[in-house]
Amino acid sequence: MNNTTGLYPQLPTVTTSQNLVSHAGLATLTGLLNSLGFRHLAEDRLGQFAPTTATHRPGKMIADLVLMLASGGAHVTDTDQLRTTPGVFGPVASDATFSRFFTRLTEHPGAFDYAFATLQREVRSRLWAAVGQRSPAARATRANPLVIDIDASLVHVHSDKEGAKGTYKRGFGFAPMIAMADYGQGHGTGEVLAVRMRPGNKGANSAADHIGILSEALAQLPDDFYDQHGNLIGEKILVRTDSAGASREFLHHLHALGLQFSTSYALPVVNERFIGWINEKKYWEPALTAHGKVREDAWVIDASNILALKDYPPGTRIYLRAEPLHPGAKANLFDTDGNRVTAFLTNAPRFDPALLDVRHRARGRCENRIKSLKAAGLGKLPFFAFGANQAWANLAMFAFNLVTWLQLAVLPAEHVAGSWDLKRWRYRVWSLAGKLVTGSRQPRILVNQDAPEADLVLLLHERISLLAGRWRNGHLAA
Structure with a gap:
């Protein structure tokens, strides 16, 4: 009898109820959005596109769509990857709620374009100001x-x-x-x-x-x-x-x-x-x-x-x-x-x-x-309405820019990852797996210490915390 050796270990696959996170690296982007006060900024400019009593607010829905696009999703339904881990990404709206949100945007495309443009300008201004002499405006x-x-x-x-x-x-x-x-x-x-x-x-x-x-x-x-x-x-x-x-x-x-x-x-x-x-x-x-x-x-x-x-x-x-x-x-x-x-x-x-x-x-x-x-979403427009596809293009732009701002405002100068394109970030950072645990009443994500970019993820979290602290204290200049 001949025994053959496969190319890879043949492991059985089973399901578990443990809090596993398939895109733990995305927590760096969630941290950056939180440090920016994105929820408040988006509510101030986009609150009119959701009913006053709605549970899911525009800022959170836009942030979820942006995270989905940055990590490689192509359709609104791909937000289900975030929905399975509420401990990391919070409550994510249903597909039907997203659909109603885009319907409202389509009814007032000009108003949404203007509101979104002012939102993006405010985010850009805060981040450029935070990097001091590294800012494109300062140079x-x-x-x-x-x-x-x-x-x-x-x-x-x-x-x-x-x-x-x-x-x-x-x-x-x-x-x-x-x-x-x-x-x-x-x-x-x-x-x-x-x-x-x-x-x-x-x-x-x-x-x-x-x-x-x-x-x-x-x-x-x-x-x-x-x-x-x-x-x-x-x-x-x-x-x-x-x-x-x-x-x-x-x-x-x-x-x-x-x-x-x-x-x-x-x-x-x-x-x-x-x-x-x-x-x-x-x-x-x-x-x-x-x-x-x-x-x-x-x-x-x-x-x-x-x-x-x-x-x-x-x-x-x-x-x-x-x-x-x-x-x-x-x-x-x-x-x-x-x-x-x-x-x-x-x-x-x-x-x-x-x-x-x-x-x-x-x-x-x-x-x-x-x-x-x-690759961030402009290449596949999912809607029939022209206004909805314009809104999708704006979200793709914001997803692309969020990664760029992370490189500009968070990474140290001359860091090798400063020139990575979006696809490399997806493969090496966003797709990093983790496990959500709680100790001393404090939730945290565990990642493999031998993962190639584990040190980069820790560095990003550390510098995002420093950036958020500077904003809280009113110190924008680097």
């Missing part, structure tokens, strides 16, 4: 402004929903416009300032939509970006877009607000003389990598004196970048010497082509934020 200057990325994306749906239309990629769904704040290289990831749902057939190059989402994003910035008279300090902000944001109407709007901009630009058809000038790399300077090191196979140049810009805002300059074609890339008119030439426009007060090029190319970081935002 923003004319030479190194806060970067706001604006980009459109596609969300495909597989059933007929209100507002869903055919997309340019021959899909069906929505084309939300998203505005994001980039913390900058070495300062973590960044956060989402505003999400505006749009039908799938809306173009990415709409100046009106860019202006609209920018207005929402600017309204989210704390008071540090406004002077004593309430006027925006535009020189501390730079708006960065792809070529869809290079319309003259949008750039003139930025100029009128006093904002800096850096936007990709579709080069016009060139003539033979211009192509020859591009090939003369002696006029160019070496490009830099994201870490400031010289690249020997890429060049940049200020081409403002060669390419005339007509009807653009005063002070707009054009910069070119040349680098070898990537494998499999198809050559065009500009690629006569085997190099791909791209361009961007800017009105920044800095004139170093290589540094401006590095800052503009960092726009690729926003693609990672959009990917994480979709």
Whole structure:
């Protein structure tokens, strides 16, 4: 008789009545919400969306949905994972109660959008103030402004929903416009300032939509970006877009607000003389990598004196970048010497082509934020009503931002987890298992001391307690 050995131990599975917690790591986020006084803030701004006598208040329901989305849930029904552990997550509303809540939101979508925006701004202001000189507002200057990325994306749906239309990629769904704040290289990831749902057939190059989402994003910035008279300090902000944001109407709007901009630009058809000038790399300077090191196979140049810009805002300059074609890339008119030439426009007060090029190319970081935002709930819109899906997009944004704020305000500077994306937090921290016990009349969660991120979880709880203590004593500055 032959005995075989399996890949893994074959263990019988049984049920138990012990207080086991499948997402014990989420207690760090619940602690952060409690320290913020989120229940009171949400009741103040969203209390009108629940009956006065209702047991489940809007703040708790929104917090539960945000925790569910942050931990990987995709539907309202996924809150049942929280409902099984009331000792950790408190009483969680039923699916029917959540359904009635979204029905009320759909009846007054504009009121909810405004109330939720003011709620999120207050939370952001408190957390940015708490981190002192690490705050994106404190670090923003004319030479190194806060970067706001604006980009459109596609969300495909597989059933007929209100507002869903055919997309340019021959899909069906929505084309939300998203505005994001980039913390900058070495300062973590960044956060989402505003999400505006749009039908799938809306173009990415709409100046009106860019202006609209920018207005929402600017309204989210704390008071540090406004002077004593309430006027925006535009020189501390730079708006960065792809070529869809290079319309003259949008750039003139930025100029009128006093904002800096850096936007990709579709080069016009060139003539033979211009192509020859591009090939003369002696006029160019070496490009830099994201870490400031010289690249020997890429060049940049200020081409403002060669390419005339007509009807653009005063002070707009054009910069070119040349680098070898990537494998499999198809050559065009500009690629006569085997190099791909791209361009961007800017009105920044800095004139170093290589540094401006590095800052503009960092726009690729926003693609990672959009990917994480979709993983946080934007990628699967569960409702038929357009207003309900807009509210869901707002919740997804808050779930994404809550993790970002945890990295910014709670983690020590330069901690390795400060650059983790949402999916890594889910796998390594939120999914950490625990056991709820009570000793000396004090409930606590036990986690495996050998778990890879057990020390990180303990560190987060310790620093959240310190943060809550500072808020109670009125000491916001770090």
